[in-house]
Amino acid sequence: MTTSTLTPDPSADPTELLPKKLAHARPLFDSEILRRAVWDSFVKLNPAKLCKNPVIFVVEAGAAVTTILLIRDIATSAAGTGFNLQITLWLWFTVLFANFAEAMAEARGKAQADSLRKTKSDSVAQRVAANGRTETVSASQLRAGDLVICEAGDTIPGDGEVVEGIATVDESVITGESAPVIRESGGDRSAVTGGTRVLSDRITIKITSNPGETFLDRMIALIEGAQRHKTPNEVALNILIAGLTLVFLLAVVTLQPFSQYSVAAAGAGSVPGVAVLVSLLVCLIPTTIGGLLSAIGIAGMDRVMQHNVLAMSGKAVEAAGDVNTLLLDKTGTITIGNRQAAEFIPVKGVTELELAEAAQLSSLADETPEGRSVVVLAKEKYGLRGRELSHHEAGFIPFSAHTRMSGVDINGSQLRKGATDSIIQFVEEHGGTVPGELREIADRISRQGGTPLAVSNGRRTLGVINLKDVVKGGMKKRLAQLRRMGITTVMITGDNPLTAAAIAAEAGVDSFLAQASPADKLNYIKKEQASGHLVAMTGDGTNDAPALAQADVGLAMNTGTMAAKEAGNMVDLDSNPTKLIEVVAIGKQLLITRGALTTFSVANDVAKYFAIIPAMFMATYPALGALNIMGLHSPKSAVLAAVIFNALIIIALVPLALRGVKYRPAGAGALLRRNLLLYGLGGLIVPFPGIWAIDQIVHVLGLA
């Protein structure tokens, strides 16, 4: 994946659920992948492997039968071998085309796995031995529980947790993101991944996985599809198309005695030959979906991967499509990570300018995003330029959890900003009185979803800064799209209910969970599930792990702890919580693609009947020519055209299967209407001109 930086194109419309184009995504067809896929299509002819796909297996069996009969005919120099030869060839093409679709999907994954594997060279590790000394061992000798030391330039030998030190790490192998990230002991940023590289400093790592079970190994295995189990949905669909295949097998097999009766009764014509019966069978059984089914699944997983999300199973991706409740963390998902100063509200007797100036001064040394935003606002609104102050002229008071305020002592002024209560206490301690207005302003800001920061100068109360949560651009529209898809969004926040309600209203989420502890989250998920909802959530901390495990779809952040990553069933390598929305869309797209192609496949049969049935019995009952509504030239060209159409449609739909059908967020009713028209009615109509055109070509070329 080093070759592909898979973050969505920033120029793309952020409100689209699925970006049209991923930056640097692999092209659908490239020569290397094509070569590999073509070769694999032949390897897959092995019946022992093909029998897992009942529909295509039946085609292969049919092709084998016609081949044997063809050889017999050639040996006995019987008539009509030209037609039988063409039928036989096209039947084999049908099998190959289906194999090709699957091979294409797999080859794309393999190419990706290969590039990953290249980075996974066997590195050496500095292991801390029991006596405290370090020894150099090969990475493959490391076991869970070992301690290793990594310094700048070292490749981290295995997955683990930093137990000592802090370092910058290049994780581009995994994420494709070249900016280094910080990994440090303790907290939620302690997890490191084998194969990534330490850029600076020195850390001690406790290895958490055995060789072969590392994150990178799992990634390679997932991509290669080694662990690819059929999802429940795929199993059910397979049963359906296998059942349909059996029904059509019966319809075609019994056609033999039926035609025997008819030929005898009419005293004309002859019983259709095996090649024609096999052709009819192959045309009727759902070869289109049968051939593309596994490609759709593999490609769906691949699409998730291209969004830089690692799904632990196909089942998880499907579950994402089923989700009807989405738990979104407020900070970082719905709002941009930090609050920003939005206005200065002075108390009576203080000008806005005075307040702004004091606020700016008190924030000059405040390197938090909130502090910086105060400086910026003062500059933008009042043209106050931030001054460089040295420690000589000013004494900076940093924020502490105990005092809950920060500020600066300058020119005899004691400027402070902080929590309302703390400032009130500070002013009163200095012998001042606080106007009741301050609390009123602070409460009003809270009610509106902002955070009030009171400002004072010694015993004088100046006013309040309104820090507001800023809802991410385009978020409201995306949440509205989710609602149209029938998905309820729930905002999770540690804020008080008042603040939470205001932000929820501004962003347009359906509901919120305020002052939420990890236990509250878990209980909320359980409650939702009990009432029949499927829940998805994101999380990164260890305390999110139980909720991630409980949720039907748990998307863990790659920057998160190992516990969180283990608990979820997906990991977002970009650590972008909003990604959950894309994953849901991909899940839906996957299911729609399956349903659409199944419908299309079955609807195609109608036209094929109209091509083949009159062709079969033209000699016995010339009256059946009335059913030849396409006006096909001859019985042979009709059968051939139907078989060719049936084979070509598989190839024609490979790009659709790999890319997935177009998905627009809409309610179920609207989606159904649209897809039924497109793939149901379309599937009914398309084969008529298709078969007609092929018949024309077959006729012109004199093939039948």
Next chain:
Amino acid sequence: MTPNGILQILAFFGLVAAVAKPLGAHMARLFTGERTFLHPLLRPLERLCYKLAGVREDVEQRWTQYAGSLLSFSFFSFLFTYLIQRLQGWLPWNPAGFGTGRAPSNATAMTADLAFNTAASFVANTNWQSYMGETTVSYFVQMAVLTVQNFVSAAVGVAVAVALIRGFARQEANSVGNFWVDLTRAVVYVFLPLSLLGALFLCSQGVIQNWSAYTHATTLEGATQVIAQGPVASQEAIKLIGTNGGGFFNANSSHPFENPTPLTNLIEILMIFIVPAGLTYTFGRMVGDQRQGWAIFGAMSLLFLIGAFIVYGAEQAGNPNLARLGVETSATDAQPGGNMEGKEVRFGIAATSLFATVTTAASCGAVNSMHDSFTALGGLIPLFNMQSGEVIFGGTGAGLYGMLLFAILAVFIAGLMVGRTPEYLGKKIEGKEVKMAMLAILATSATILLFTGASSVIEFAKDSYWNGSHGAATGNLNNGGPHGFSEILYAFTSGAANNGSAFAGISANTPWYNLTIGLAMLFGRFLIIIPMLAVAGSLAAKKKLAITSGTLPTHGALFVILLAGTVVIVGALTFFPALSLGPIVEHLLMLQGRLF
């Protein structure tokens, strides 16, 4: 088509729609264990049944136990029916002396294969009649076994439907009800009162009810005519209400003693539809969303009305070859026009077309005309009604569970297209449900196609045991060409779909046809019931998912069309080759002037 005819069909449909709700609501109360207005009167009878049979009505069964009870009940019913028929000569109420030395010369012997066929037929709620009522079976057989089976086999179908509804309605449950209780309640509170009313009404209109010996009358020409008698009305009512269709007489509802007037004709077809139509309402009520029931009703109605008007159109249009000969074939004040062959003058073309559509749509099988004499297209619809699985109202219970089977398939494919794991009424449709639905569909189509295929080619030595003097299995046909093929196809379709109506035109009382059609009826019944009960068990165990705007809506017009479309497409794809060699080519040949 005449305005009068169109009006008859629409008026009939209006009556069905009007009756569906009250009857459906009554059944919903009954099967959820509530008291109904009939309880004060009939509860003692119900309790007596439990007491005699040792049934504990509060004990619920898992689906496997439910299926086990059902199969054992059906097996013993079958055995009992078989034995009583074979022993009729020793049993009472046998004025004609069937099975004894004094049987009339035209009597048909109740052979082992005929008794097997009849027992299978009545246990499977099919009522295919290889025997002729008035020349083969005694009054005792008619009343004690055939009529009894008419009641209980209909109730078995209702029980299965109710169990399946419970599968949708319950969640995380391991039981689907109690078979014995459902069976008893269906008989005591539904079929018994309805049949009583129906029989009294029919009697009032001239249907006979007696135990007299056959009347020997002297006709105007001086010939002697034997006029069959018997307890007709009591069997007639349940024959229709239970969608059984086995006539007391061979001529079935075209016989004036079974169906004397246009009024009785209307009420008889109404009786066929009321329980299946009512069950759609019961379904909606029990799953807690009546729109769901009306959607099923809507899909059934759509298919029914299309079918009825095609049959009526084809029959009223008649045979163009006659018109070419200068014969008046359009309806005038003086004559009905169209194709009157095989139809009763007192019913006319519209009422006959309607009867044929209703009886084949619901798996009743009673006939008031000879379907063999219909035009090719007029005969195609009854055939297709059966081949599409008897789900257009269908048999009592069987129609509903058959339609729900198609709903599962429709929801599965369409559900994927809205981007979710398919769900119906809050239940996920997964591998197991799809597997069972496909098994059920395979069972009927395989039965119809394989037996028809075998019978179109199999040869027997002349006068051998299997097919007697007919020789080859095609030797039993009255007609050649595609029409002959339709006769075979119709016979097995009617059997496997548990319809029981006869196209006629095929002499089916030979060991070969008795055995194969008998097996077709059993396969077509129980190889659907067992998978459907498995689905019920699997659904009941599932959690009910919440309905959101992302859920496929299953109550609107779109779903009705989708469901009806699924029924037609599955049926058409399976049977198009067979139909094209039967009625379709026959129709095309008729247009060219060739008849069979």
